Each structure stands twice: as structure tokens, then as C-alpha cells.
Amino acid sequence: MASHRDERPAGQQQAEEPAEGLPPDERLGMDIKRAEQALIAAKQLAVRPAGLTVPQYAALFALADNPGISGAALARTCLVTPQAMTVVLKNLEERGLVERSPHPWHRNVLETRLTEAGHAALATADARAVRIERALADEFTPEERAQLRKLLERCGAAIGRAAAGL
Amino acid sequence: MASHRDERPAGQQQAEEPAEGLPPDERLGMDIKRAEQALIAAKQLAVRPAGLTVPQYAALFALADNPGISGAALARTCLVTPQAMTVVLKNLEERGLVERSPHPWHRNVLETRLTEAGHAALATADARAVRIERALADEFTPEERAQLRKLLERCGAAIGRAAAGL
DNA sequence: GGCACATTATCAAAATCTTGATGACTATCA
């Protein structure tokens, strides 16, 4: 498509385009974004038949590893705002997939844990979602996997550093 | 923050993985997601002072490379639904950053292109966003960059293959 | 020439996420 490039007469150039200043060859953001987009799209296809959205699946997954975690802590784990997690948990509770009960000691905290149905739903969704992860894992050798993980970790560190000093 | 994690040192952590046989050590999805989350958060911080959201920035960026593209095609480029792109373009048009005019041949298509103000806004936002990309690029050697890109590409391919045969 | 097909844009409704602000509770320290 688009054989038309952004032809701009070099005469009146009130703002040079930094997009051209940084060659696409060095733009890694696009690659990361593309991979994550493919991942989230595939996961959505995977968990939808189980009646779950991706955020709901993520919450159930984290909840299975940390039973009794608070809503705010769960939100941090899933990288969403506490309010968004509240809505997710409300929906999950209405459908009987999670259970919330006041904490014995901290009356202000609501302990959240999976119900039997929640475990079942997670298992159903995960059975399909795992095929995505499995395909991902099988694509690489253990060395490549470790390599990729390390590179991504450095990405996150570099991004965080840049964002802090923005 | 969060010096108090949800520690429960008492015995049974019950950290059984619901993933049935896929150790977290092999779950690359989390790593990709974390990197992309950091990236999108940083970019949001970067483009916000320019009065743009990340989707708006993405649309302007793609528009700068493909002037006169249709809304639906732009949506595909930015990996969002056509409806979402319609809203984004409406907001951008109301603020005078883009211009839409009927296509000479296809009267059903609305040609969209950036205005002067649009180019300026993109330049302003990109000036800050580039610092994120720059930090990312400077974090790696050219070999590492090529390596990471290749690994991510294989990720996308593997995910797409798995999603197709879901 | 006429008809089915694909693409485009749009309307409408529901769900989700974000920002901002409030009230309640516990832990730490003077």
C-alpha cells in the first residue's frame, strides 16, 4: 500500500520530524508492541470460550497463586488500577467464581479467594491459554528463552529509567 | 512502596500452578507483557504533555507515514477496531489536528491527512516519546538489538500459528 | 447489464478503564 511517502518541500520546515531522526531500524518499541498485541489477541481468543475476559483471567491466575490477597495488591500484581480490579472482582463475585470475606484481623481488608467454580473456570481457560504459552515455549531452546527473558528485562529497566527521568 | 507484601511465611504456601505442567519458568508471556506495560506507561507519560493519548499518538504517527489513508486501513495499522479509530479521528479532527475530505474516486472513502497543527503536535509528542525509544536503543548493542528483534519476531509468528490452530 | 461480494463509514448500546476524591482502618512513633 502507500507508495506515497511524506513528501514535504524542504523549504519551509517549521519542525523537523524526529520520527525520521531515529531510524526505524532502532525502534524496538514497535516490535515489543507487536508481539504483545499478538499475545493478547491470542489469549483473548483462548479464554473467551471459558466466559472470561483477559483481565478476569489474569486476576484468577494471580489469585490462584496468592489466595486471600487484597484487591489492591491484586491490582498491583495485574498492573491495573485498584478501581478496575474492583469492577473485575465484582463481576467475578456475581458469577460465583471468587469469594470475598472480611479479614479477621484487618476489618478493612476484603480477603479474596477462588471458589470451586473459580478453579474450574480458570482450569478451563488455562487449558486453552496454555497452548499459546506452550507454543511460545516450544519455539525456543532453553538458552534462547533465557536470552529473550534477559533482554526483555533490560528493556523494562531501561524504559523505567527513561520514564523516571522524563 | 509496598514494603508489606502479603507474606505468609507459615508453611503451606499452596503455590500449586493451575497451569498443569507449565512451570512459570517457561511462561514468556508474562515477560513480554511486563515489558510492553512499562513501554506503554512510559509513552503515556511522554505524550500526555502534548495533549495526546497513546492511541491518538499512534494514529498521528501512522498518518504521517501514510497520508490519505482510510479510517479502516488506519485502524488495521494501529491494531484497533474501526469504530475506535473513528472516535479517535473525530477527536483529532475537532481539535484541528487532522483533516478529512471525501476521496475523489471512491466517494465512500474519507481521506485523512495531518494538518499543520497535527504535524506540530506529533513533533512535540514524538520529541519526548523518542527519548523512550532512544533509551531503549542505547541499552543494547546492534547485535543484541537484532537478536531481540529476531526473537520477538519468532514470538509473534509462534503465537499467530498457535492462535490460528486454536 | 445486472447481481453478489467486499470495503467503508456510521449509529447505538454495553462494558471497561481512568482520574479524582472521600471515609475508614491499622501500624508506627513521640
Add this chain to the structure above:
DNA sequence: TGATAGTCATCAAGATTTTGATAATGTGCC
């Protein structure tokens, strides 16, 4: 004991995205 700081949950309003469905237009095939 009393006060300050930090965490948790929630309300409210706004913006964004998604799903589903409809009308108009150009293209290819019969």
C-alpha cells in the same frame, strides 16, 4: 495515650473500547 502516615475500599464522572447491526459505494463475475 494520642497523632501522623500509609493502606484499603468505594463513590462519582468522564473517556475509551468493544460488539452488533445498517446503509452506501466500488469491484468482479455471470
